[in-house]
Amino acid sequence: MKKGLLQEVQVLLKKELLLEWRQRYAFNGMLLYVGSSIVVCYMSFGVRSGALQPITWNALFWIIMLFTAVNAVAKSFMQEREGRQLYLYTLASPQGIILAKILYNILLMVLLTSIGLLFYAIVLGNPLEDISLFALSILLAAFSFSTTFTLISGIAAKAGNSSVLMAILGFPVIIPTLLMVIRMAKNAIDGLDWSASQDEIVTLLAINAIIVVVSFMLFPYLWRS
Amino acid sequence: MLAVVLLTYTIIGGLLMEVPRLAILNETIRAMYFHVPMWFGMILLLVVSVTYSVKYLGSGKIQHDTIAVEFAYAGILFGVLGILTGMVWAKFTWGAYWSSDPKQNAAAIGLLIYFAYIVLRNSLEDEQQKARISAVYNIFAFAALIPLLFILPRLTDSLHPGNGGNPGFNAYDLDSNLRMVFYPAIIGWTLLGVWFASLRIRIRAIKLRLEELEY
Numbered sequence: 001m002k003k004g005l006l007q008e009v010q011v012l013l014k015k016e017l018l019l020e021w022r023q024r025y026a027f028n029g030m031l032l033y034v035g036s037s038i039v040v041c042y043m044s045f046g047v048r049s050g051a052l053q054p055i056t057w058n059a060l061f062w063i064i065m066l067f068t069a070v071n072a073v074a075k076s077f078m079q080e081r082e083g084r085q086l087y088l089y090t091l092a093s094p095q096g097i098i099l100a101k102i103l104y105n106i107l108l109m110v111l112l113t114s115i116g117l118l119f120y121a122i123v124l125g126n127p128l129e130d131i132s133l134f135a136l137s138i139l140l141a142a143f144s145f146s147t148t149f150t151l152i153s154g155i156a157a158k159a160g161n162s163s164v165l166m167a168i169l170g171f172p173v174i175i176p177t178l179l180m181v182i183r184m185a186k187n188a189i190d191g192l193d194w195s196a197s198q199d200e201i202v203t204l205l206a207i208n209a210i211i212v213v214v215s216f217m218l219f220p221y222l223w224r225s
Numbered sequence: 226m227l228a229v230v231l232l233t234y235t236i237i238g239g240l241l242m243e244v245p246r247l248a249i250l251n252e253t254i255r256a257m258y259f260h261v262p263m264w265f266g267m268i269l270l271l272v273v274s275v276t277y278s279v280k281y282l283g284s285g286k287i288q289h290d291t292i293a294v295e296f297a298y299a300g301i302l303f304g305v306l307g308i309l310t311g312m313v314w315a316k317f318t319w320g321a322y323w324s325s326d327p328k329q330n331a332a333a334i335g336l337l338i339y340f341a342y343i344v345l346r347n348s349l350e351d352e353q354q355k356a357r358i359s360a361v362y363n364i365f366a367f368a369a370l371i372p373l374l375f376i377l378p379r380l381t382d383s384l385h386p387g388n389g390g391n392p393g394f395n396a397y398d399l400d401s402n403l404r405m406v407f408y409p410a411i412i413g414w415t416l417l418g419v420w421f422a423s424l425r426i427r428i429r430a431i432k433l434r435l436e437e438l439e440y
Binding site for chain 2: 148152165211
């Protein structure tokens with residue numbers, strides 16, 4: 001059973017990636033979304049590169065990423081039509097599907113956040129002292145965003161594809177993790193020692209573990225309806 | 226009935242009996258009989274709610290869903306009251322209704338989660354689907370709420386009693402006088418919540434019965 005599940009996840013993940021490749025416009029759309037939100041922020045702050053306070057820089061970056069994540073992950077269940085979902089339902093186990101979606105969303109978010117950071121740093125300056133710690137926080141953030149939002153998007157999709165619902169269901173749930181990530185990223189900006197962020201890393205991992213397990217157990221019920 | 230007795234005792238005892246003098250808190254320690262039990266009550270009611278959500282997913286009985294929802298409503302009511310009483314207390318102790326204390330923020334987020342739960346429920350038409358999806362969200366939200374309430378506030382400094390060297394809710398500060406009112410207060414408020422919820426559950430059951438009779 002365990003091996004079967006792993007294989008299933010692999011196949012489903014491949015299917016998601018293939019689907020994404022065939023519908024490149026969706027990914028390009030997300031990239032453009034990140035890009036234009038950064039430009040909007042840049043223009044509305046009206047600052048020259050590097051003139052933002054690190055704390056504002058940090059908060060702004062993560063807020064942009066939060067909105068990107070909501071939109072990017074929201075489509076994981078919404079882009080598929082009823083018929084295809086029904087077809088998938090007959091083929092794969094719900095556990096396999098949710099794990100594959102989560103994994104796929106992690107990849108997507110890591111990619112989007114990294115490209116976003118690159119662009120953001122070029123436009124708004126780069127106060128980062130410790131790149132590797134920041135990279136770790138991006139990884140953990142991608143992990144948290146996708147674990148949380150994947151199940152939420154499943155719920156929102158069942159309730160009539162409302163993106164408002166996606167936001168109101170998702171935001172309160174993500175706030176604690178987001179705060180952790182922001183604090184960790186701030187440590188990276190200030191170039192603090194890694195041990196200063198240890199609490200955040202451990203807590204984030206623990207929260208994520210809880211959420212993955214809960215999603216894993218709950219998704220079959222959602223899928224069935 | 227027991228709730229009424231206990232609450233009467235709480236109100237009279239809570240307002241008139243001798244309380245220990247502690248730095249910073251002084252007389253406002255009496256908030257402990259009203260504010261603190263709100264949170265205890267809320268957590269207990271929400272735990273009941275989640276338990277019945279789990280049961281609903283297992284059994285598919287609509288009664289379980291009703292119980293889960295009504296306990297969630299009662300929990301939300303206590304949460305709102307908890308925040309309000311906390312704000313009144315904060316106004317007199319910290320000088321502002323809202324001072325962005327980690328505990329206040331955590332409480333606000335917790336309420337947002339459960340408001341979202343209500344909106345989600347009302348946005349679904351089909352009864353079965355409504356019950357199932359909101360049960361899923363209820364469990365999910367509760368799992369996300371636990372780190373929020375118990376882990377996060379401990380990582381940051383807070384002005385809230387019990388944190389950062391402020392006297393508050395722990396074994397050394399609670400003397401037996403305080404306890405004589407405090408424990409009945411918790412039980413009393415919680416029972417009141419249970420009573421609210423059970424009233425509404427019964428009303429729902431009657432409505433369901435009436436609908437069935439009409440057909």
